[in-house]
Every structure is written in structure tokens, then in C-alpha cells.
Amino acid sequence: MIDAPLTAVSFAPLVVALPIFGAALAFILRRKRRTQRLVTIAVLVITLCLEAWMLATVWGGGTYSVTLGGWAPPFGISMVVDGFSAFMLVVSSIVSLAVLLYATSQGMADGDEDGPVSIFHPAYLILVAGVSNAFLAGDLFNLYVGFEILLTASYVLLTLGGTTARIRAGTTYVVVSVASSLLFLIAIGMIYAAAGTVNMADLAVKLPEISPGTQTVLHVMLLVAFGIKAAVFPLSFWLPDSYPTAPAPVTAVFAGLLTKVGVYAIIRTETLLFPANQLSEPLMVVAGLTMLVGILGAVAQTDIKRMLSFTLTSHIGFLIFGVAVGNQLGLGATIYYVAHHIVVQTSLFLVAGLIERRAGTSNIERLGSLAKLSPLLALLFFVPAMNLGGIPPFSGFLGKLGLVQGGAELGTPVAWALVGVSLLTSLLTLLAIARVWNRAFWRKAEDATDPDPLLLVGVEAARGATYDIVANEPASRYSDRGNTALLPNGMLAMTAALVLVGVALTVFAGPLFEFSDQVAGQLLDPNNYIEAVLGTGQGVR
């Protein structure tokens, strides 16, 4: 492995190291905002190119491992690149780049040259490094470190500015995250005591030799720790509580990436460490409850960001369903659905940010007329919303179809019940989305309760009205708006780009499904992974 020829995969550590160096540089440059932005964007573009190259290398199949520091596995730190991790890396980088450009455009539009957010760019890069590290980690402890890097960055991003609401939400978020991390660390300690290794490939060989009771304990502990991070039902209540208070781009990137890292870890646990599907049935029940409870919460909300946070937790249930089904069909559909969900949920949060900007609020009781005032905004909401609701021919429909097929192929009563629940959830998602659409976009603003003056009259007249309000009440909720552009082109363009990526997932569904099916096959045969890390002839099953 040390003498391996130089390929794209040899650069895997750079995917983690570059953003960290970039973060340091961006922090040094915090007084020079323009350079700081440039550095951040350049780092993310380079990372994305590297990841795309890696994905091209593993597209046809194959698993590669990079050993760091010259210590032979299982003692050294390995980074593993296979179809799944490379795919997740590319999708997450596309999303984080789009959100960064959106945030940059927002910052430039507001002219926040001396705003309190000079920490935003460094923290954002650290977050990206943590996510990449978690996707590449070849041992459990490195996965833990990846989680901690991304969580610590997320604490900073969530409490940006330190307002009352953010501090309140941030406290809950930090305490819950720390509790889940401690649980994960306990699980790692126990696994090391039981198996004498934390290398995942080595564990895949050694865990089956442990007594079944101990195995179940370790398995459950890992699932609970990852379940908190992925927001799976009984452990999901922190998410809708904390996400909506953050700035729009931060919520968008959290919604896209953080929970999916948890899902990624669950998929690795279920396919590599404990491939026997012992906990398949309980996982299915949990998946069903995640979908139902989440979507019922979404239907009750009046705030768009909170509604989207609830649909986010609800749709995590679909992913867990696919993992629990555990056959190639279900797993393949899950991988496709993860990509779909990352892109669509992020674009919806970006649109919510635009709505908030245009209308001064994201509360649907106070919104109206948006379809008339900004048809482009309506279109940008409509496409990902229909996509989320699973309307054919969008990718949401295709992913759900694959999951339902996987469940039907398994054919147990619980699996059939889950198929029913997932269809009901899709229907309720549509209901929640339709409420937002009817109120925010279709009805007249005059019918809303306490609508923003910007919704009632033309833009120029509204500006005048806003100036008057600001002049009379400097501390009012309009004071941060002055003469800033209502819908900056950069923000619209980035949202549109992400919506287009979502549409591209539909257009290229054929090759993507073929790829995810092949990746699922790869995941179901852990020998690929084990042999790539430990060398040939080490696989057991």
C-alpha cells in the first residue's frame, strides 16, 4: 500500500487537509473579507475537483485504501475510498459549494464588511473538513474525530452572532450532540475491549468471533449514537428545535449534510460491521415511526423553516427503511435517495431564506402574493417541493419507488407495513407543502394576518414604507433592511443551480441508479472493503 502507484485516491487525505489549511488561512485573513471569500471558494472548488476525480476512479467498482503515517493497518490510520464514500463526498461538496456562494452573495449584498461573521468562512471550511473526514474514515476512532470536527464547527455556525434565540437553540444542540458523542466514545471503548481493534475492516473480521450477546450490545450502542446524529425517531427532537434559528445558509448546509453523515455511519455499521441484519425489524419499526412522527410535526407548523426541519427528520425514516430492508434493491435506492434528499432539502432551505428576505418573515400566516411578486421564486420553491413530495417524474418519486420495491422484495409483514407508512408519509408531505404553497404563494397578501408592507405594494413604494418605519422605529424588525437588494442575483442563481442539480438527479436517474445499485452490491460484500484495507486473502465471508 505504501508502494502503491500514485492515483487519484492517493490524494484522499488532501480532501480533509486542504479545507483545514484553508480555514487557518481564512482566519488569518479575517480583516480582508474579499481575499477571505476568495480563499474559501478556491479551496472548496479544488476539493470538489479532487473528489470528482476520485469518483471517476472508483466509478466502475473497486475499493482503495490510503494508509497514513506509514503504520501498516490495522494499527495506522486508513482512509478508504469506495463508490459510496466518493459519491457522498462529491454530492456533499457540490452542496456545500453552492451554499457557500449563496452565503457569500448574501454577505456582499448586505455589505457586511464589519459584520460579526468574519468567523463564518473558517468555521464553514472546518465543517467541510469534518464531513469529508467522516466519509473517508477507515476506523471508528477516526470517524469519531470526523464527527467532532464537524460538530464543533457546527456549534460555532449555529450560534453565529450569539442572539437570544440562537443561544437557546445552540445550548440544546450542543448538549445533545455531546451526549451522543460520549455514547459513541463509550461504544468505541467497549468495542476495543471486546475486539482489540478500532479499524473497521479489522472489526469486520473480528466482531463475528465475539459472543452474540456482546455483539448486540455493541451494535445497539453504535446505532443509538449514530441515531442521535441522524435524527432517527425517538432521538430526533433536538433537530426541529435547533436548526430553524440559524442563518438560512447555515440551516441549509446542516440540513443537507449533518444528518446524512449519521445515516452514512449507520449504513457502514449495518453493512460492514454487523452485516447479519439482526436488528433489521426494530430498525424498520423505528424508521416507520420516524417518518410518521416527523411528518405529523411538519403538518402542524406555521413557520416554513420549522416545517422543513420536520420533513427533514421525517424523510430520514425513508433512508433508515432502505438500510433496514438490507437487500441490494433497498440499499441501492437508499444511496440514490440520500443524494436526492441532500440536494432537495438544501435547496428548499435556501428558498426559505429567500422567502424570509423578500417577505420579512417565514411564518406562513403572514405571507401571501409571492407567486405574483416573484414568479422565479415560486418556481424555485415549486420544483424541489414537488420533488420532496415524491411527485413523478422527479427523483423523490424514483427513490421512493426503489425503496418500496426493496420492501416488497423482502416481503415480511413489517416491510409491507413500512411500504404503507412510506406512502402515507409522502401524501402528508404533499399536504404540508401544499399548505405553504397555498398561503405563501397563491393567496393575496391582503388575506394574511399582519403582512409585511413589502408584500402589499410594489417594490419601490415598499422601500419608501420601510424607510419610514426604520426612521420611526429604529429597533423594529425592518431596521436591518435599508437599501439592500431584496433578492440578490447571486442568491437566486445559487438556489437555481441547486434546484437544477436536483432536476439533473432525475434526468440522469438511469446511470445513477445503475451506479448506486453497483455500490449497494459492493456494500453487501464486505470482502471488497476488508481486502482493500488489510490486503488480499484477509476476507472471511
Add this chain to the structure above:
Amino acid sequence: MSTNITLLIVMGVLFAVGIYLLLERSLTRVLLGIVVLGNGVNLLILSAGGRRGEAPLYRSALDAQEYSDPLPQALILTAIVITFAVTAFMLGIIYRSWVISRADVVADDDEDLRVSQQSTFDFEEDSPVPEDTTEFEGEDAEPAGNHPEKGPHA
């Protein structure tokens, strides 16, 4: 694998105290709980390394079995650094929360309370739709709004 009973008891106490504190509503106690729990976990990882042995520095005369396992110690070092960072951040949040609201407790979510108290009746969705909305003037059609109570029975 042998474990040290004293360490086990200390670990148990640390976990119990840590979880108790974590469940409090006061933020400072929650932070203390996290610190205590973190130390409990570190002890757990330490005892996962097995019995103690010689310092893991290579000496040619020593048999491989004589060394103590260095990996858990490396893991603990990393964990300590992470706990340190998180503790510092938590302190920052607690101080900020104190500056803002002069309170050291976890606050309720206003939006949550509002949603839980809202009535099940939704004016836009649940109010009855007027029946007679036809715009065609027929011989038996009467102007809408004259007797809306009659509805379909008319």
C-alpha cells in the same frame, strides 16, 4: 482480560454523577456533568487497554507481551483535547446566556409552546366553504348569500 475493580467502581460513580448532573436544567451543572462523564469515558477506554505493563518504548530485551497497550492512551489524549474544546465553548455559551437573559437554565422554545397551544381549528382550511358560488343566472338559481344556511338541501 482482567480489569481493575477500583477503576470500575470509580467509573460507575463518575457515570452516575455525570448523568445526574446532565439531566439538571441549570447549564453550569450540565457542563459539570459533561466534564465528569467525559472523565468516566476516558477511564473506560483506559481499562479497555487491559492490564498495565511497561512503558511502550521499544527495548530489544523486552517481550511484546510486557508492554502496556499504547493505543487507548492515544485515544484518551485525543478525547481529552476534544472535551477541552467543547467545555471551553460551553462556558462561552453559558456566559453569553447569562449576559443576555441573566439566567443559567435551559430556556423553553417559544415556537414549540405556541404550536402546542394552537387550536385544532384552522380558519383558512377548516371554515365551511360557501356552497352557492355559481355565476350563472338560471331560472331556479337564486342570488348567492341570501340563504347560505340552506346549502345543498335547498
